[in-house]
Amino acid sequence: MRLPDFKVEQWMNVYENDAVYNLTDTCVSPLTFGELTAMDSEQSLSDLKLDYGTITGDVHLKKEILSLYQSGTIDNITLMQGCLQANESVIYTLLSPGDKVIVFEPGYQQFADLPRSIGCDVISLKLYEENGWQPDVNELEEAMKQKIRMIIVNQPANPTGVLFEKAYCEKMIELATKQGTYILSDEVYRGLADEASISDLYEKGISTSSLSKIFSLAGLRLGWIKGPQEVIDQINVRRDYSIISTGPLADRLACIALKNKEAILSRSRAIISANQKVIAAFLDAHPRFHLVMPKAGTVGFLGYDAEIDDTMLAEQLLKKEGVFFVPGSCFGSEKHLRLGFTCDCETMRTGLEKLNEFLENL
Amino acid sequence: MRLPDFKVEQWMNVYENDAVYNLTDTCVSPLTFGELTAMDSEQSLSDLKLDYGTITGDVHLKKEILSLYQSGTIDNITLMQGCLQANESVIYTLLSPGDKVIVFEPGYQQFADLPRSIGCDVISLKLYEENGWQPDVNELEEAMKQKIRMIIVNQPANPTGVLFEKAYCEKMIELATKQGTYILSDEVYRGLADEASISDLYEKGISTSSLSKIFSLAGLRLGWIKGPQEVIDQINVRRDYSIISTGPLADRLACIALKNKEAILSRSRAIISANQKVIAAFLDAHPRFHLVMPKAGTVGFLGYDAEIDDTMLAEQLLKKEGVFFVPGSCFGSEKHLRLGFTCDCETMRTGLEKLNEFLENL
Numbered sequence: 099m100r101l102p103d104f105k106v107e108q109w110m111n112v113y114e115n116d117a118v119y120n121l122t123d124t125c126v127s128p129l130t131f132g133e134l135t136a137m138d139s140e141q142s143l144s145d146l147k148l149d150y151g152t153i154t155g156d157v158h159l160k161k162e163i164l165s166l167y168q169s170g171t172i173d174n175i176t177l178m179q180g181c182l183q184a185n186e187s188v189i190y191t192l193l194s195p196g197d198k199v200i201v202f203e204p205g206y207q208q209f210a211d212l213p214r215s216i217g218c219d220v221i222s223l224k225l226y227e228e229n230g231w232q233p234d235v236n237e238l239e240e241a242m243k244q245k246i247r248m249i250i251v252n253q254p255a256n257p258t259g260v261l262f263e264k265a266y267c268e269k270m271i272e273l274a275t276k277q278g279t280y281i282l283s284d285e286v287y288r289g290l291a292d293e294a295s296i297s298d299l300y301e302k303g304i305s306t307s308s309l310s311k312i313f314s315l316a317g318l319r320l321g322w323i324k325g326p327q328e329v330i331d332q333i334n335v336r337r338d339y340s341i342i343s344t345g346p347l348a349d350r351l352a353c354i355a356l357k358n359k360e361a362i363l364s365r366s367r368a369i370i371s372a373n374q375k376v377i378a379a380f381l382d383a384h385p386r387f388h389l390v391m392p393k394a395g396t397v398g399f400l401g402y403d404a405e406i407d408d409t410m411l412a413e414q415l416l417k418k419e420g421v422f423f424v425p426g427s428c429f430g431s432e433k434h435l436r437l438g439f440t441c442d443c444e445t446m447r448t449g450l451e452k453l454n455e456f457l458e459n460l
Numbered sequence: 461m462r463l464p465d466f467k468v469e470q471w472m473n474v475y476e477n478d479a480v481y482n483l484t485d486t487c488v489s490p491l492t493f494g495e496l497t498a499m500d501s502e503q504s505l506s507d508l509k510l511d512y513g514t515i516t517g518d519v520h521l522k523k524e525i526l527s528l529y530q531s532g533t534i535d536n537i538t539l540m541q542g543c544l545q546a547n548e549s550v551i552y553t554l555l556s557p558g559d560k561v562i563v564f565e566p567g568y569q570q571f572a573d574l575p576r577s578i579g580c581d582v583i584s585l586k587l588y589e590e591n592g593w594q595p596d597v598n599e600l601e602e603a604m605k606q607k608i609r610m611i612i613v614n615q616p617a618n619p620t621g622v623l624f625e626k627a628y629c630e631k632m633i634e635l636a637t638k639q640g641t642y643i644l645s646d647e648v649y650r651g652l653a654d655e656a657s658i659s660d661l662y663e664k665g666i667s668t669s670s671l672s673k674i675f676s677l678a679g680l681r682l683g684w685i686k687g688p689q690e691v692i693d694q695i696n697v698r699r700d701y702s703i704i705s706t707g708p709l710a711d712r713l714a715c716i717a718l719k720n721k722e723a724i725l726s727r728s729r730a731i732i733s734a735n736q737k738v739i740a741a742f743l744d745a746h747p748r749f750h751l752v753m754p755k756a757g758t759v760g761f762l763g764y765d766a767e768i769d770d771t772m773l774a775e776q777l778l779k780k781e782g783v784f785f786v787p788g789s790c791f792g793s794e795k796h797l798r799l800g801f802t803c804d805c806e807t808m809r810t811g812l813e814k815l816n817e818f819l820e821n822l
Contacts, residue, residue: 099552099578100694106699111515125511131709132506144494147678149487150672153473179541179681179703186702190461195557208701216461216578230504310512317510319541319681319707332462338469339570340548345681347493348708 099215104207105428106436108376109149109412118420120448123258123438124287124397125367126314134315134351135313137358144351154334155322159349163322167287167305168298176337177344181286181321182307185250186212187340188282188323191333193218196245202233204257204399204431206284209250221246222430227401231260235269235448242273248280250354253296254287257399257429257436259392261293269299280304286311286321287395290367297324304329311396312366313355320344320352370396373439373446380450386457389437391427399426402439408433411456419452463575466569466788471774480782481811485800486618486649486759488676488728496677496713499720505712513708516696517684520709523686524718528651529667530660537698538692539547539739541708543648543683546668547612548574549702550644550685553695553811555580559609566596566619566793568646571612583608584792589763597631604635610642615658616649619761619791619798621754623655624639634663642666642691647671648683649757652729659686666691673758674728675717682706682714732758735801735808747805748819751799758801761788762799766819770795781814 106201114120124324135143155177163175178184185208190252193199196218203222210220221241224232249270254261262270274281283296285307304383308321323333337343341350355362374391377398381387401421404411406423412435435453476482497505517539527538540546547570555561557579563571565584572582583603587593611632616623624632627632634641646660647669658665670683685695699705717724736753743749750763760783766773770787774797777783788796797815801808 101697101701103697103732104700107515107704108697111700114515128509128511129508131508131510134510137703142494144492146493146679147490148493148496148677149490150678151467153476182701183703194461212701315510316704317508317709318510319703319705319710332629335463335465335470338466338473339463339544339574341545341681342469343681347679348681349715351709456657 099330100373101215102211104211106207106424109424109428113416113422116416116420117422119445119452120422120441121446121449122423122436125311126396127316127370127442129362130340134354138354140352143296143347146346146350150343151349153276153343154337155344156346156349156353157358159353160410161173162303162353163324165356167295167324170297170324173327174297174330175322175324176333177349178321178323179319179341180310181284181308182306183341184321184323185209185282185284187333187336188211188304188325188329190216191336192219192280192329193247193262200238200246200249202251202255204426204429204434205257206429209252209284209452219326225255225258225260225361227390231255231258231399232263235266238270238273241348241443242277243279246277246279246398248282249274250282250284251296252284253293256287256394257424257426257434258390259395259398260390261392262392267299274300274302282306287397290363290370291394295324302326309352309355313362315355315364316356318348318351318355366415370439372443373441374452376443377439378447378448379439384394384454388455396438397438398437398439399431400435401433402435402457405460406457408435411435415453419456420435421449421452463577465572466573468569468786471790473784475778475784478778479783479784481807481814482784482803483800483808483811484785484798485802487673487678488731488802489804490676490678491676492722494506496716498677499723500716503716504797505709506769508708508712508796510707510709512705513711515705516785517706518708518711518715521715521718524715525686527718529657529686531684534661535689536659536692537684537686538695539711540683540685540714541681541703541706542672543646543668543670544570545703545793546670546683547646548688549695549698550666550668550691551575552578553698555609555640560606562600562603562611564617566788566791568614568791569616571614571646587617587620587622589809593617593761594625595628597628600632600635604639606643608639608813610644611636612644612646613658614646615655616754616757619759619786619796620750620752621757621760621793623754623756629661631676636662636664639820640664644668649759650731653756655756657686664688670712671682671717675721675724676728677717680710680713680717682710732801734805735803738805738808739799739812740799746816758800758802760799760801762791762797763795764797764819766822768819768822770797773797777815777818781812783814
């Protein structure tokens with residue numbers, strides 16, 4: 099089952115280490131092992147047995163995860179090694195060759211190319227920048243005249259940061275309900291605002307997430323799926339062929355993180371908000387750039403007016419100025435750069451100024 | 461892509477926690493977090509940034525892994541979250557619907573059912589207990605009159621503990637070479653004796669392994685693949701859709717383990733050898749039981765003569781005596797129990813005596 103190169107991930111792999119000013123990272127400035135374990139100094143890891151742990155996932159951790167949602171029980175949750183793997187597992191479990199799947203563009207490549215790799219028919223709906231990156235409800239209605247097995251959304255979205263409007267979500271759920279369509283919502287950027295989860299809104303809604311983005315803990319490789327119990331049960335069958343367990347160490351550390359989620363998320367909100375202020379000032383001063391400032395999540399999609407394509411711009415900027423962006427083409431949209439609100443403000447300020455100077459001097 | 465229940469894993473999930481005498485575990489008695497980190501007291505984890513780490517895997521760790529093999533470079537290695545996931549990734553990357561795959565029975569269910577789930581045609585060759593669980597070379601030659609995309613072996617094997625004889629391996633490689641057939645060898649039990657690796661013997665040989673079994677560190681969820689570079693490159697493309705990275709924490713801890721492999725493996729050899737002595741004495745005293753004592757690995761396949769099927773026996777033994785086995789039927793072979801050489805000797809001695817008494821009292 100061949101897959102094409104994953105553009106954004108390959109771009110990150112190839113270029114990230116050369117970055118002096120990394121303005122594109124989706125993960126809020128990572129915590130250290132020491133910072134995390136200091137949050138629970140009473141619990142020592144010393145005696146923790148490094149066996150498989152609880153195969154279906156630590157119960158305490160599942161309870162902490164459940165507290166991020168409005169409904170359900172721990173039987174609606176299963177643990178995964180990151181949100182990407184959670185998505186993969188949902189896709190492999192529920193989709194078969196020939197199934198029709200709706201995705202949105204610009205968007206994260208996994209949602210389209212993983213279903214394609216197993217022979218699904220993928221229908222891509224457009225996000226309209228001129229409408230704040232919202233999709234068009236008429237296009238959804240048109241697409242759903244066919245039998246659709248799954249709609250894959252990303253809320254808040256990477257790279258646009260968009261959260262679909264309430265009316266669109268309601269219509270999507272109404273259409274999905276009629277057909278019994280699953281809605282898989284990658285909610286790895288959810289939790290900084292008061293965004294709803296699809297798993298709380300729709301009986302066939304499946305939410306995936308992880309500690310990698312807003313919790314600043316990508317290094318734990320800990321994610322999860324929340325969904326209907328019959329889906330979770332099927333995914334747990336697949337887990338036995340794939341991961342067995344997430345392991346007691348990741349489970350324990352994740353539990354510490356979620357018990358201290360208010361402190362971690364306050365830190366994240368402060369970092370993001372400070373970055374957004376720098377960006378807003380930059381946009382005011384430089385009309386050549388435009389950005390729909392997201393209401394949630396850690397990323398936005400910066401557009402620019404200049405006679406240089408985004409891949410060349412990103413390559414040259416990195417080479418000449420050390421400023422690192424993922425170009426919009428990695429997400430199916432040109433003349434944009436993915437902007438992460440995750441670094442320190444001085445890095446953001448300097449990096450943006452260097453970007454502007456580079457375009458001025460073209 | 462629906463999968464059947466994974467019998468052995470489901471059995472473990474359902475029953476393992478009720479075990480008083482767990483005589484079936486494949487992992488040598490697990491180390492604790494404290495025992496592992498004490499092996500490298502100079503390195504503090506405190507400052508370790510919990511970001512994604514090196515996406516393609518920590519270079520120091522890859523070098524340590526390479527030292528377990530005779531050939532290749534670190535570009536022949538990629539990191540995975542356990543050996544199961546390593547196998548899954550090889551299977552998904554190299555196999556397509558309609559491909560023919562050879563596996564061996566009794567054996568580990570993943571090797572047959574994961575290829576089947578994507579539409580492969582699986583040919584199962586028999587392991588003959590009367591011949592020390594060796595397969596029949598004529599059957600292999602017959603099967604390879606067809607075009608075979610992949611042979612999947614497990615060396616040493618779960619549950620039989622068998623290592624194929626040298627002549628069989630040479631013939632298998634000769635036949636595979638003629639066709640360009642990949643040989644995937646799950647070598648998660650390799651390393652206690654001086655077993656060869658398929659990746660050192662055959663240019664299209666792919667070795668998978670992890671720290672879960674002989675290294676007593678299942679809780680790190682750290683495995684790897686060693687194979688031809690073009691295969692590793694393809695798998696690295698898939699990794700971007702699936703795991704991104706194994707993370708810096710698992711990588712760092714795995715590095716400590718492999719730097720101290722002699723100490724860990726000496727401990728494992730001592731535990732296994734002590735268990736095997738108890739088992740040998742038990743077999744001498746009780747002719748109703750038979751076992752081909754493996755030359756390597758952590759498990760063997762205990763046969764018994766009695767009028768009770770293995771699933772019922774395992775269930776009743778656990779319920780009435782607290783003695784835990786996985787029944788042979790989970791591997792496609794009746795009237796056997798999988799025996800792990802991994803617990804403490806007193807547990808092994810008591811558990812086996814209780815097994816014998818149970819059969820005596822039938």
